[in-house]
Amino acid sequence: MVRDTEHELMGIIEDMLSVKEGRGPNGRVINEILDRNGNDPTRIVAILQCLQDRFGYLPREELYLISDLLGLPMNRIYHLATFFKAFKLTPPGRNTIKLCMGTACHVRGAGVIKDAIERYIGVSVGGTTADFRFSFETVRCLGCCGLAPVMTVGDTVHGKLEPSMIRKVLEKYR
Amino acid sequence: MRYTINGKKRTARGKMTVLEAARSAGIDIPSLCDNDYLEPYGACRLCVVEVREKGRKGWRVVASCLYPLKEGLEIRTDSKLILQHRKLLVELMLARCSGNRYVRRLAKRFGVKRPRFGGGDEDCIMCGLCVRVCSEIVGAAAIGFSSRGISRKVETPFGIDSSKCIACGACTYVCPTGAINMEYERVIELRKNEKEHMCRYTLMGFLDEAVCMLNYECARCEVDQRMRDRFDTHPAFAMHGRLRGAAAAGRVKRTGKKGVK
Ligand code: SF4
Ligand code: SF4
Ligand code: FES
Numbered sequence: 001m002v003r004d005t006e007h008e009l010m011g012i013i014e015d016m017l018s019v020k021e022g023r024g025p026n027g028r029v030i031n032e033i034l035d036r037n038g039n040d041p042t043r044i045v046a047i048l049q050c051l052q053d054r055f056g057y058l059p060r061e062e063l064y065l066i067s068d069l070l071g072l073p074m075n076r077i078y079h080l081a082t083f084f085k086a087f088k089l090t091p092p093g094r095n096t097i098k099l100c101m102g103t104a105c106h107v108r109g110a111g112v113i114k115d116a117i118e119r120y121i122g123v124s125v126g127g128t129t130a131d132f133r134f135s136f137e138t139v140r141c142l143g144c145c146g147l148a149p150v151m152t153v154g155d156t157v158h159g160k161l162e163p164s165m166i167r168k169v170l171e172k173y174r
Numbered sequence: 175m176r177y178t179i180n181g182k183k184r185t186a187r188g189k190m191t192v193l194e195a196a197r198s199a200g201i202d203i204p205s206l207c208d209n210d211y212l213e214p215y216g217a218c219r220l221c222v223v224e225v226r227e228k229g230r231k232g233w234r235v236v237a238s239c240l241y242p243l244k245e246g247l248e249i250r251t252d253s254k255l256i257l258q259h260r261k262l263l264v265e266l267m268l269a270r271c272s273g274n275r276y277v278r279r280l281a282k283r284f285g286v287k288r289p290r291f292g293g294g295d296e297d298c299i300m301c302g303l304c305v306r307v308c309s310e311i312v313g314a315a316a317i318g319f320s321s322r323g324i325s326r327k328v329e330t331p332f333g334i335d336s337s338k339c340i341a342c343g344a345c346t347y348v349c350p351t352g353a354i355n356m357e358y359e360r361v362i363e364l365r366k367n368e369k370e371h372m373c374r375y376t377l378m379g380f381l382d383e384a385v386c387m388l389n390y391e392c393a394r395c396e397v398d399q400r401m402r403d404r405f406d407t408h409p410a411f412a413m414h415g416r417l418r419g420a421a422a423a424g425r426v427k428r429t430g431k432k433g434v435k
Contacts, residue, residue, distance in 0.1 A: 060332060073309060074338075075318025078331035082320040089332075 029054060030065050041072040045080060048087060057088040093128045093135035095173040097121075099151040102141035108148040114138065116163035117151075120170055133174065179249040192238035193221055196251055203251055204260065206350060207301035208239040211414050212310055216240045217302045222259050224250040235259065261286060270294045276351045297353035298328060304345035304354050311410050312378070314338045317345065328354065340377040347408035362392065375401075380409060 033050045037043040047066065051058055058081055067074045081087045097117060101110050118124050121134045128135040142150055147159025158169050175186045179199050186195055191214065196203050206218035216237045224233040228246030235255070250256065261284050264277075269289035271277040274297050281287075302319070305328060309315045316339035320329050330336035341360045373390060375397055388394050405412035 073315030073318075074331040075305070075309065075315050078320055079318045083322050 026059075026062055027065065030062055030069070034066065034069060039070065041070045044070070044072060044077060045084075048077075048081060052087060055091075057091050059091075060089070090128060091132065093132045095134050095153050097134055097136045097151055097153050097170075098139045098142070099136070100140070100142045100149065101138045102145065102148075104145035105141075105149040110149040112163050113149050113151070113161050113166065116166040117170070120166050134170070175243060175245050177243060177245070177247045177249065180251055186243060190243050192223060192225065192236070192241045192243055192247070192249060195243045196223070196238065196249070201251055203238055205239055206299075207303060209303060209306075209348065211411055212303070212306045214239045215302050215306060217300055219263050220260055222256055222263075224253055224256055260284060265289045266291070267299050271296050271299060271351065273297075274351050274353075297351050298349075299351055299353075300326060300328075301350065303348045303350065304328060307344045307348045307410065308339075311414060312340070312342055312344050314340050314342070316340075341374045342378055342410055343374070344408050344410040347410075358393075375409075378410065378413070380413070 030051075033047060033054070036050065037047050047070075048058060051062060051066070055062070063077055063081070064074060066072075067077055081089060099105075099110060099114055099117060101114070114125065117136060121129055121136060123129050123134075123136060125136055125138050142152060142157070144150055144157065144159065147157065149161045150157060150159040151161065152158070153170070153173055158165075161169075177184060177186065177195065179196060179201060182199070184195075184199055186198070190198075193203055193205060193208060193214075203221050203223065205221040207215050208221065216239060219237055221238045222235050223238045223241075225236055225241065226233050226248040227244060233250070238249075238251075264281050264284040265286045266289070267277050268281045268286055269291035272289065272293035273295050277299065300319075305318050308317050316336040317328055317330055319326055320333075321327065330339070339360065341356065343356050345354050346356050373386065373392060373395070380397075380401075401409045401412075
C-alpha cells in the first residue's frame, strides 16, 4: 500500500520533471528564469527582461513555453512584448549599429549619416539585415557630443562621421 | 449609500459603479466599451461624468464605467464640459474611422459633422470588447492587443494563425463597428484539422459528441440560426460562465497561478 503511493508519487514527480525540463533545448534556462521570479505571472515583465538578457531578443518558442508554464495566455504576453520598445522579437544582428540622433549629432548632420548607413546596409532604422550582419537603431544620446555625429558599432565608438566614411567604417564588420 | 446625481438625491446598496448607479436612476450615459458580462475596461471614455467626492471642493472628470460609487458622491452627467468632452471623443473616433458606418451614425448622434483632424480609414476603435470576450467568456484568449499608440491593433500573437481560436464568432458578434470578421476558412479548417470532427459548438461545449447530420458542412448549418433565435444573443453570452468546451477548459483565472512547483 505504502509502496504504491510511493510509486505513484515518484511517477508524478517524474512527469513534472519531464514537463519542466524536456521541453525544447532551453527548457532548463526558462525554468531557471521562472524560478528566479517565483513563477509569478504578475512578474511577467521582469521575466521577459531576463529572457531578453539571456538571448538578446525574445525567442518565440520560449515565449510559448513561458505562457504554458505560467498559465498566462499568449495574447497578454504578446501585448506586453510589443508594448515596450525595449523588447525585441527578432534576433539582433552580429553587429549592432547605434547612431546618435541627439541634439548635437542632429545639428551636425546625423540625418545624412543615417541615410548613408541605410544605403550601405540596405535596411532602415529598427531593422536587421537578412544575413544578420547588422542591426541598425538610433539612440538619443551617446554622451560624447564632442564627437558628433557619432555612432557605435558593437562597443566601438566612431565619431566625427561623414557620409563618405560610412562604407570604410562598416566594411570591417562581418 | 447616499449620493446625488444631477441634483437628485438617491440611495444605493452594495458595490456598484457610477454608470450602474446612473442607469438604475434612469439616467442615460452613453457607453461603448461597457458590457454587462465583461470586466469594465475604460477604453472608449464616452461614459465620462463629473464627480465631486464628499468633503472635496473641485469636480473631476472620470470614466463612470470604472468609477466606484461612494458615500456622498455628487455626480453630473450632462454638464457643458461633459458634453464637450464626449463630442471631442466622437470626433476623434470619426477622424480615425471616417468611413465606418457605425462611427458615422454615432457622430451624427453627437452632432459631429466633419472631424478637424485627418481622416483615417480604420474600422477598429480599440474598445477591446473582442479581446475581452475571447479571454473572459470564451476562454480561448486567441486575440489580443499589440504595440501601442498609433500602431496599436488587435491581432493574434505574432500575427499568425492562432490555433487557439475556436471560430466561435463571439468577437465578431460583440464588435460594435464590424471591424473584426470571421474567415470562413477557419470554420472549415477546424473540421479538417482535428483527429475527430469538431465544430465550434462542440468546442464551446454545447453539443457533446456531436453527430452532425450535415456531415460537418458548416455552411449549411442551422444550429447558428437556431441558437440566435433561442438566445437572442451570441451563444457565448447566453451561456456565460457555463461554457464547458475545450476552449473554456483552458481558461485562466485573472490572477490564477497554474503553478509549476
Ligand atoms: S472567434 Fe471566438 S475564439 Fe476566435 S478570436 Fe473570436 S472570440 Fe476568440
Ligand atoms: S475589433 Fe471591434 S470589438 Fe475589437 S477592439 Fe476593435 S472595435 Fe472593439
Ligand atoms: S463605457 Fe466607460 S470608457 Fe467605455
